[in-house]
Amino acid sequence: MDTDSAARIHEASLSLLADPGVRIEHDAVLDLLLDNGAGRGCTTGDVRLPRQMVEECLAACPREVVLTDRRGNETVLTAECEPVFWSCPGLYVWRRGEHRPFTSSDMAETARLLGQLESVHGVVGVSLDDVPPGARDVVGLNVIAHNTAKHVRVLCSTPGGADALVEMKGVVGEHPWFSVGFTAHGPLRWTELALEIFRRTAGHGIPTTVNGEPMAGVSGPVTLAGSAAVGNAEILAGIVVNQLLEPGRPCIYNLGLAHVMDMRTALAVTGGPENAILADISAAMGRLYGLPSASWVSTESMCPDEQAALEKMLGFHAHMASGVSLIWGVGQLESQMTISPAQAVIDNEAISYVRRFMRGVEVNDESLALDVCRSVGIAGSFLEHDHTLRHHRSELHMPALLWRQRREQWVADGGRSLTERAGDLASELAAEPVDTGLTDDQAAELDRITSRFVNGGGAKRGSGLRLA
Numbered sequence: 001m002d003t004d005s006a007a008r009i010h011e012a013s014l015s016l017l018a019d020p021g022v023r024i025e026h027d028a029v030l031d032l033l034l035d036n037g038a039g040r041g042c043t044t045g046d047v048r049l050p051r052q053m054v055e056e057c058l059a060a061c062p063r064e065v066v067l068t069d070r071r072g073n074e075t076v077l078t079a080e081c082e083p084v085f086w087s088c089p090g091l092y093v094w095r096r097g098e099h100r101p102f103t104s105s106d107m108a109e110t111a112r113l114l115g116q117l118e119s120v121h122g123v124v125g126v127s128l129d130d131v132p133p134g135a136r137d138v139v140g141l142n143v144i145a146h147n148t149a150k151h152v153r154v155l156c157s158t159p160g161g162a163d164a165l166v167e168m169k170g171v172v173g174e175h176p177w178f179s180v181g182f183t184a185h186g187p188l189r190w191t192e193l194a195l196e197i198f199r200r201t202a203g204h205g206i207p208t209t210v211n212g213e214p215m216a217g218v219s220g221p222v223t224l225a226g227s228a229a230v231g232n233a234e235i236l237a238g239i240v241v242n243q244l245l246e247p248g249r250p251c252i253y254n255l256g257l258a259h260v261m262d263m264r265t266a267l268a269v270t271g272g273p274e275n276a277i278l279a280d281i282s283a284a285m286g287r288l289y290g291l292p293s294a295s296w297v298s299t300e301s302m303c304p305d306e307q308a309a310l311e312k313m314l315g316f317h318a319h320m321a322s323g324v325s326l327i328w329g330v331g332q333l334e335s336q337m338t339i340s341p342a343q344a345v346i347d348n349e350a351i352s353y354v355r356r357f358m359r360g361v362e363v364n365d366e367s368l369a370l371d372v373c374r375s376v377g378i379a380g381s382f383l384e385h386d387h388t389l390r391h392h393r394s395e396l397h398m399p400a401l402l403w404r405q406r407r408e409q410w411v412a413d414g415g416r417s418l419t420e421r422a423g424d425l426a427s428e429l430a431a432e433p434v435d436t437g438l439t440d441d442q443a444a445e446l447d448r449i450t451s452r453f454v455n456g457g458g459a460k461r462g463s464g465l466r467l468a
Helices: 003-018 027-035 051-060 104-116 133-145 159-172 192-201 224-245 273-289 306-322 341-359 370-376 386-395 407-412 418-430 440-455
Strands: 022-024 046-048 065-068 074-077 092-095 098-101 122-124 151-153 178-183 208-211 251-256 259-262 267-269 293-296 326-328
Touching: 003 051, 003 224, 003 273, 022 027, 022 224, 027 046, 027 192, 027 224, 051 224, 092 341, 104 122, 104 133, 104 341, 104 418, 133 151, 133 159, 133 440, 159 178, 159 192, 159 440, 178 192, 178 251, 192 224, 208 224, 224 251, 224 273, 251 273, 251 326, 259 273, 273 293, 273 306, 306 326, 306 341, 341 418
Parallel strands: 122 151, 151 178, 178 208, 208 251, 251 293, 293 326
Antiparallel strands: 022 046, 065 074, 092 098, 259 267
């Protein structure tokens, strides 16, 4: 999307925030907005946000969002950065033909796997079936931290859980080793739960993704531009709230969660070309505001198959070509409902493939290699030349999973499909030793906070809870 079109969407969103405004289902946040220049809307809880207020809060957002792993190693997100990749939320796991609810043991194994995948920078929390709903954020963070050193994007559940998360942050260090976020439930509406989680995690330097998730034709106009204007207005309102709660809070702009509805089946579509267009809009709006953008790559496929390969490969390419800063979706299937270890390995391979394509060709004296061509001469071989030795690793893509041997070797290897090989590799990688970056004392303190929260009334207790 070009700058002029992004600017028109911005103006449309400002017009919506002025009339009819946005609903704020949280009394304290509503008062905060009114005290800082918002006007009352037509209905109780509705506020109108003036242009100046929105622009001042946008200006207060840092242009760089720093995410760290457990050791404090930094990844810096900007509106123009190289894309960073995360895994995904979900409810179920698909493994070797079995589809079932996702558990804390699956979270531990998945975190260990993702920790071994070079293209994955962050691990996203998942809804854990064997954990009480009100504790899934806290337990999820603890399980992930015990099984990988990579950055954690917590799947927030409750206000009480947000308090525990804040306490857990200080156990490891002041660096932002995990982040949070929430989505507007539109059109033009922020719920009490979302706003309370923003409020309770504010003031601690915890980065947050501010998500707009309109569904074109349902919670937004069926036209993509109209849905983008609604979703952008929701995000701008969320940014205003976060900057008033914590001036300078790092915010990631996320319009890429937007959906469209399949009018034949009434299902939300996540892997269609329209989703890639909405991701392109998210990247353009991020650049307009000078903020890192986010989106996700998904598929409607039920398992790692040809449809998943088609939709996700094209999705990764479209997102990277559009300049999305943070791309979710490694391992994602079934319209964001299911996670597959085999698909995560395939996605990791797809990302490295697209990265190589996007890098293109460097043309200079060394790459043109005229002296090398002359030294090899007519009908010679470049295989033995030092130039080949110097450059073959950087110039040529070296897949870890795609088949590049002869048929005889493939038959001898059992004639396994890509999905079968990916599943086997996923199991091997998940079994590798893990360096979580936690000291023994830190790990024990995270366990203590988690146990106190779950067993001390911070969440409704359930049966079968295990900290994997």
